Amino acid sequence: MHTLALALGAAVAIGLCAIGTSYAQGKIGSAGMGTLAERPELTGPVILGIAIPETAVILGFVIAAMIILMIK
Numbered sequence: 001m002h003t004l005a006l007a008l009g010a011a012v013a014i015g016l017c018a019i020g021t022s023y024a025q026g027k028i029g030s031a032g033m034g035t036l037a038e039r040p041e042l043t044g045p046v047i048l049g050i051a052i053p054e055t056a057v058i059l060g061f062v063i064a065a066m067i068i069l070m071i072k
Contacts (some may be wrong), residue, residue, distance in 0.1 A: 007069050010067040018060065
């Protein structure tokens with residue numbers, strides 16, 4: 001039971017982070033494309049804005065990896 005709970009916790013950690021990040025990147029990406037259509041010189045900040053939410057998935061992966069390491 002303990003192993004199952006840890007595995008479920010790891011799955012939830014990475015799953016919820018991925019869902020939240022995909023939602024945020026979708027909203028930021030659509031707004032960024034509208035911005036780039038009007039002002040192409042803002043390419044750098046738009047790319048940065050799209051990349052920042054990705055850190056949530058990376059942190060979720062780190063947490064999931066730490067949980068998985070507790071199983072062994």
